[in-house]
Amino acid sequence: MAVTRSTIKPMTTHSAPTPSVPPQGASVETGLESLAATGVQFTVIDAIRNNRPFTPAVHETILEQDAIVEVKDFSLHYGPSKALHNISMPVPRGKVTALIGPSGCGKSTLLRSVNRLNDLIDSVRVTGEILLEKSPVYAPNVDVIELRKHTGMVFQKSNPFPMSIFENVVYPLRIDGEKRKSVLKDACERALRGSALWEEVKDRLNESGLSLSGGQQQRLCIARAIAAEPEVLLMDEPCSALDPIATLRIEELINEISKRFTVLIVTHNMQQAARVSDYTAFMYLGRLVEYGPTAEIFQNPRLPETEQYVTGRFG
Amino acid sequence: MTHADPHNQPQKRPRRTPLAARGEPMVWLTGACLSVCLLMIAGLLAAVLVQGSVTFWQPRIHQFTVADGSVVMGVPVREEAYDAVGEELAAIHAARDAGALPDGSLHADGRPIRRLYRVGNREVYGEPFRWVSLYTIQNFETPARATLLERREWGVWVGMPQSVVREDLRPAPAEGEAFEAEGFATIEGEGGARRVERAVVQTPDGPRLRERVFIAEGPDAALSALQRLLPQALERWRRIHHLNQAAIGEINHELERERLRHREVELRHAEGRVTDAALGASLARRDARLAELREEYRHVEAEVAEIDREDARWRFVIVEPTHGRFAPVRQTEPDEFMRLSQIVRAVPANDLDLAGRLGVYFSRWGEFLGGQPREANTAGGVFPVIFCTVLLTILLSIVVVPLGVIAALYLREYAKQGLIVSAVRVAVNNLAGVPSIVYGVFGLGFFCYTLGRYIDAGPTVVWPKSNWLLGVVGLLVLTAGAVVAGFLARPVPGQPVARRARILAWSGGLLWLGAVALLVALFARSPFFHGFYRARLPSPTFGAKGLLWSALTLALLTLPVVIVATEEAISAVPRTLREGSYGCGASKWQTIQRIVLPRAAPGIMTGAILAMARGAGEVAPLMLVGAVKLAPELPFSSRFPFIHVERSFMHLGFHIYDVGFQSPDSEASRPLAWTTTLLLIVIIAVLNLTAISLRARLRRRFVTGAF
Known part of the structure; x- marks a missing residue:
């Protein structure tokens, strides 16, 4: 596994930032037409197109793992439109799990459902459940603020707050009411070392977080996300706005971080998924299509749709 | 057919792109509009700057003879060509044909030119300004030692100084006893003999022998003696002024306080809350205190009288050229020389070099900026006006900024975006377009006459005590119900809003409305509140024009500006920042407080600047709710609580209107109106620049680095 991650050099320099909820439109249709030309039978995609039930191909090795997050029969609506369709998947503890799929397939939505960031949108309705450490995330008595403290999040575009580097990193502790200078300092150093930024910024912790370069800003955001020692780190296309070198550093960082945290990462870039993740889930039009160890998904997928997608023939 | 069908011919393309297509005319149009x-803005500013800054420049004093043979001395103000008619026109033509017209007395189009002279000397001439046709001027000169006196009252005096006189009143000689009417005397410290005039005069205390010692005679000696003696005279005037204002003001204040204290006891006695004995004690205490204060008053009065006697000895003789009359101490006593202390500034305009002129110029600016207004605002300074204007602007900012920001926060962050919020937003935007005088009427009706009167005198109609207490219970019930309903109606994220929750939410809102209405009613009908200032009635304290009500009215007027600017600033905070904060586990309020507000601060500052600028320049509502021509007591004093928000005040905007259009002497006040305008513009510019630099400093924190 580790060999796969490190031997493949980044190929795609820059993938266009994708909106988290794009309209399901022309690009998907074109993908299907090109598929039809290959002459292979695509039963799952046919089922999805015709809204027929189907069983996603979930590899058995995953089910044997200890799951930290369990998604069970989870559906999500934005107002009248359904964005996620009965998704069931466990996320193994201490591993990197990648969500891949074409734009608008609901991978970001699924990711943001784990820490209930979708609550910010008024029209969101959910059914089914997501368990974090065996406790339901969507139970009525759940303290959302507490939940989000257990799930750090890194966003597509780096979003350092308009404050000093130090304050950026200790933000989760500050809002938790932590005032002891020594605790804050320790947490700041630990988090910055964890995000491989300490050596670069240790002498200018009081400068604005916005004075850093793009890649540094994203690592600052990662430091912020891990400062509160979350159980799961959610990453929503963390490299999509970065140049190749910054991307490489973030990917190396993800490898480091995965030793301490469970990482769930959404990526638009299949090479990146192949490089950084232990497990990969392929989603399409709000459904889970195939989910298994990354090596199998990329080298020996069970469904022809997955093969077509990971080899870049549609999507 | 050699000619083909024109439709089949390939269309000939124009060789050049048409002008309209290239868009050049739009560049010209937009450039011309800008x-x-x-030009309009620059013209306005230039006019204000030039007119406003020449006000205090002292031109030379002219003296000449006019057609009727009388001598005129005055300061030129401006010139204009006018249409001469009848005999005058014939006379001009005759003189022109005879070649007897001086150069420059006719305009290029043949009309005669006249010049406005400030001649002053209102007691003698009646009119302090006089138009003089240039062709009538003869024997023109700018005499040395001609002096313009700025006096504390009755405008300027233009004339030739003659002497400085020391006057003493001595006991009148017995009937028939002879005295030396003229003679010479040696004055201590003055050196040499001085001419002395003696006469018996009638005073309120009976006949007295008045002895006038001419300390300095002749223009040169008089002027130098004046320069030497004037500081002492000013000091005496200041002393009297201070005693009258501060010491007697303090005594009056104490008198009033004692009267009010006793009046309050009387009112309580009438309500049966104070015993007869206590009332008697209060009365005795009041009388004792009043006697004490009257004694103090007599002391101060005696002190003032003594200084005034000394002050009355020092006189200045300055003679106007037309009738040869000297400046009198007051119009009703034309035979008495004016006192030295009546002079604010003596300007021998024709003897001044550039440095001297500049000295006069800046001395006048100093008086303007730091002094009190004189002569119905046509002279003197505007310090209290500046102070009140700045105070008002600060007060209104203190009120409007928090109010507007909090309201905008609710509208943008907490309220569910829907029809009602949109309606509120449209209403707020429309408020910005309501004519400001409407706010003035509202402020007068609501703040002054309703709220102010309530503070003064308490409610006019009261509920019986039992009903009122029942109302308090009802208020508690309503509030508790509203809180419970709101709590139960909280939406569950991810779940559709239940019908039950919707009904609960609505009823919670209605309960809040009811609770607030009941709270207002309880205040308005309280049987336990009798007002804070009822002893002072019927004269109002808060129930009249005042600084506080003006600040509140202007706050209301500028509220839409702040709300709109804040809403825009808040909504411009990137969503990614909020999500980042939520993702760290921050609650909504923590996100607002730590991320949204700091990030929106420059935009909020912009709104505050706009509100301040609008508020500081507003006049119409202030005429109704607070600004007066001359505030007898300014809203600040050395007495606790230092800022008296219930008092009326003076405002630069209103001052411009008053000086420019309500002045008894419009020619004299015209330059001052320009200068006051200049000052108002400068003050607003300074306020704005301060706020802008503050905003720039805030903004610098959010400048992104690389990327």
Whole structure:
């Protein structure tokens, strides 16, 4: 596994930032037409197109793992439109799990459902459940603020707050009411070392977080996300706005971080998924299509749709 | 057919792109429009700057003889060509044909030119300004030692100084006893003999022998003696002024306080809350205190009288050229020389070099900025006006900024975006377009006459005590119900809003409305509140024009500006920042407090600047709710609580209107109106620049680095 991650050099320099909820439109249709030309039978995609039930191909090795997050029969609506369709998947503890799929397939939505960031949108309705450490995330008595403290999040575009580097990193502790200078300092150093930024910024912790370069800003955001020692780190296309070198550093960082945290990462870039993740889930039009160890998904997928997608023939 | 069908011919393309297509005319049009705007603004500013800054420049004093043979001395103000008619026109033509017209007395179009002279000397001439046709001027000169006196009252005096006189009143000689009417005396410290005049005069205390010692005679000696003696005279005037204002003001204040204290006891006695004995004690205490204060008053009065006697000895003789009359101490006593202390500034305009002129110029500016207004605002300074204007602006900012920001926060962050919020937003935007005088009427009706009167005298109609207490219970029930309903109606994220929750939410809102209405009613009908200032009635304290009500009215007027600017600033905070904060586990309020507000601060500052600028320049509502021509007691004093928000005040905007259009002497006050305008513009510019630099400093924190 580790060999796969490190031997493949980044190929795609820059993938266009994708909106988290794009309209399901022309690009998907074109993908299907090109598929039809290959002459292979695509039963799952046919089922999805015709809204027929189907069983996603979930590899058995995953089910044997200890799951930290369990998604069970989870559906999500934005107002009248359904964005996620009965998704069931466990996320193994201490591993990197990648969500891949074409734009608008609901991978970001699924990711943001784990820490209930979708609550910010008024029209969101959910059914089914997501368990974090065996406790339901969507139970009525759940303290959302507490939940989000257990799930750090890194966003597509780096979003350092308009404050000093130090304050950026200790933000989760500050809002938790932590005032002891020594605790804050320790947490700041630990988090910055964890995000491989300490050596670069240790002498200018009081400068604005916005004075850093793009890649540094994203690592600052990662430091912020891990400062509160979350159980799961959610990453929503963390490299999509970065140049190749910054991307490489973030990917190396993800490898480091995965030793301490469970990482769930959404990526638009299949090479990146192949490089950084232990497990990969392929989603399409709000459904889970195939989910298994990354090596199998990329080298020996069970469904022809997955093969077509990971080899870049549609999507 | 050699000619083909024209429709089949390939269309000939024009060789050049048409002008309209290239868009050059639009560049010209937009550029021209901007130029017009800039020219108007620059023209206005230039006019204000030039007119406002020449006000205090002292031109030379002219003296000449006019057609009727009388001598005129005055300061030129401006010139204009006018249409001469009848005999005058014939006379001009005759003189022109005879070649007897001086150069420059006719305009290029043949009309005669006249010049406005400030001649002053209102007691003698009646009119302090006089138009003089240039062709009538003869024997023109700018005499040395001609002096313009700025006096504390009755405007300027233009004339030739003659002497400085020391006057003493001595006991009148017995009937028939002879005295030396003229003679010479040696004055201590003055050196040499001085001419002395003696006469018996009638005073309120009976006949007295008045002895006038001419300390300095002749223009040169008089002027130098004046320069030497004037500081002492000013000091005496200041002393009297201080005693009258501060010491007697303090005694009056104490008198009033004692009267009010006793009046309050009387009112309580009438309500049966104070015993007869206590009332008697209060009365005795009041009388004792009043006697004490009257004694103090007599002391101060005696002190003032003593200084005034000394002050009355020092006189100045300055003679106007037309009738040869000297400046009198007051119009009703034309035979008495004016006192030295009546002079604010003596300007021998024709003897001044550039440095001297500049000295006069800046001395006048100093008086303007730091002094009190004189002569119905046509002279003197505007310090209290500046102070009140700045105070008002600060007060209104203190009120409007928090109110507007909090309201905008609710509208943008907490309220569910829907029809009602949109309606509120449209209403707020429309408020910005309501004519400001409407706010003035509202402020007068609501703040002054309703709220102010309530503070003064308490409610006019009261509920019986039992009903009122029942109302308090009802208020508690309503509030508790509203809180419970709101709590139960909280939406569950991810779940559709239940019908039950919707009904609960609505009823919670209605309960809040009811609770607030009941709270207001309880205040308005309280049987336990009798007002804070009822002893002072019927004269109002808060129930009249005042600084506080003006600040509140202007706050209301500028509220839409702040709300709109804040809403825009808040909504411009990137969503990614909020999500980042939520993702760290921050609650909504923590996100607002730590991320949204700091990030929106420059935009909020912009709104505050706009509100301040609008508020500081507003006049119409202030005429109704607070600004007066001359505030007898300014809203600040050395007495606790230092800022008296219930008092009326003076305002630069209103001052411009008053000086420019309500002045008894419009020619004299015209330059001052320009200068006051200049000052108002400068003050607003300074306020704005301060706020802008503050905003720039805030903004610098959010400048992104690389990327």
